[in-house]
Amino acid sequence: MTGQEWAEILVPFISFSALIALLGLLLLYKYKKKQLFLQMVERSLTQQVPLSPETIREIANQFFSANRDLRKGIFLLVLALAILAFSYLADFPQRGNLDLNDALNGIAMLPGLLGLAFLLLAWLDRRRPG
Structure with a gap:
């Protein structure tokens, strides 16, 4: 194989591998962030610190809000x-x-249709009563 043929194989492979690694790191970051939230709630419950449902709901809204869906979309x-x-x-x-x-x-x-789906979710979440 010549250098040109190797380049035609390696450049797309390295590009897509970097994209997959970046996506993996983003998913790992989100997982760790949610895990820290759940650990904080667990520590509060084991220390008998009263957490009102409103407090938990407000903190959880930071993780699962329509604004996040809108930004993702x-x-x-x-x-x-x-x-x-x-x-x-x-x-x-x-x-x-x-x-x-x-x-x-x-x-x-793929990202275009996923973006439209997230925009639709954000729109539906804002129209939901409550």
Whole structure:
């Protein structure tokens, strides 16, 4: 294999591996944050510190709120638009059956549809009474 062929294999592999590692780190951060919240509630309960349901509800709303869904939705839509813009601006040569621009457009559908789903969840949560 020549250096060019290795580069054609390694560059996408490294790019997607970095994306997966970043996603994994974000999920680990969210898990640790929720775990700390639950430990704080558990410590309060074992020390007989009274926690009102309103206090727990307010703290939990910081983790599960419509604003967070709205932010996630907007972020994912911007990510999808960035992938689409990159696909539009980069002119990849078509070799064989796969057009890389079409593949990138397909990849952009996932964060785009997830973003729309989060925006719909935020909208439905704001319309919910209570």
